[in-house]
Amino acid sequence: MSFISHLINGISLGSVYAIIALGYTMVYGIAKMLNFAHGDVIMIGAYVVFTSMTGMGLNPILSILLSMVVCTVLGVVIERIAYKPLRNAASPLAVLITAIGISYLLQNVALLLFGAGAKTFTNVVTFPSISLAGGKLTITGVTIVTILACIVIMVGLSLFVGKTKPGRAMQAVSEDRGAAQLMGVNVNGTIALTFAIGSALAAIAGVLLCSAYPSLTPYTGAMPGIKAFVAAVFGGIGSIPGAMIGGILLGIIELLSKAYISSQVADAIVFAVLIVVLLIKPTGLFGKNIQEKV
């Protein structure tokens, strides 16, 4: 029974990674850059919820909506100010280094505003726990809500990208920016939209993460951000289903390692898995082998 419990918790943690990984993978697919500040947007999102609930007394739903708005604006502003001017830079390293700089900037701004001490995050999920198998297996409300949120986001995003005009424009920009422009797609607008969606998802991920693991510090987003990046690469960076499957697998591997091997080396195992996957399949599980056709 404890195995099933660990498995479900793993899926739940993995769902958070998956939601974060979606932001990484979409931005990579469309803007062709790794936004290493993405994890820190999660942390900002969590602080917005924390402050609006405990400081301003807003209800949880409003707090989450406010957090999504703040993160969306933040994501778009970061893109506009820091990344867009470097879009045609000679080296892709320029924007990568900038992203790392933004990451530290966000962490230090949070440090300045909220201090280094850990805030105890109030669980915003009021969903009741479920008891199964005669009380031997308990699934908390947060776990259920996290998994459900992940499924809803996955389905919604797939429909958006596959069936709507802006979604199709995203696919077109991801495949061939120049050709998409020739069709009349505003590439800058499409990239901004991608950042907006990714950052709004980061806000949701932040809330879910801190509801399950309630200690909030300026560095809360860093490690989940890196792991979500691993999940995105694991699943095949640029692929939406890949981010989802990669995230969930990573969560399961992490929690099972913690439970059965050692909680100290669990992270090492997670990264070792990435290395093995990349050795066997360099494009990740769902990555495409890009063939250059002339």
Next chain:
Amino acid sequence: MAMLTVKDLEVYYGVIQALKGISFEVNQGEVIALIGANGAGKTTTLHTLTGLLSSTKGSIIFEDRDITKVPAHKIVEMGIAHVPEGRRIFAELSVYENLMMGAYTRKDKAEIAGTLENVYKRFPRLEERKGQRAGTLSGGEQQMLAMGRALMSHPKLIVMDEPSMGLSPIFVNEIFNIIEEVSAGGTTVLLVEQNAKKALSIADRAYVLETGKIVLEGKADTLMHDDAIKKAYLGE
């Protein structure tokens, strides 16, 4: 007044000057060929025209509007469609989705459906394969898709970059037949081709580019019998 007037256009790639002040005109209803060797600046000219590259000097006037500084994504709405070199279809999207990307800036659903019907009529093979992923099409079919996609915007001027490149002789003939049909349907055509013989055979007028400059221009019939052209481009 010409439909398109390009005047003294200069374009640089970093420090290398790709276009050294070229001027040409395209009149309503014409088929104009731009011919020249690799690296002469043909593709650069088309890219600058549709905003993928920017010029340092000169002007591009389309239907009395200065479009020199207009960004690429606003060009198609003005009535210029670009069939890029190497086709550049969206391989992961279906044939139908590719065609709909061509109509991206259009709003009227009924009009789009009408254009789609016409494109399917012109390219029956695209209709047969509309649900198929575009990347699985053959080279010739992809070229048809790229042309169909451009026609979906219902352009006044269609610019085509090396449409016959890499195709089998049968497809080359088919592509040139289609270009003639498109022209007969009232769309003005600006064609860049390495296959100078074929291009001159369907063009009204032509310009010859050499290392970023126009070295010769005239009626296609005349150029076809020009000794220098014969020697340099027609392999005679």
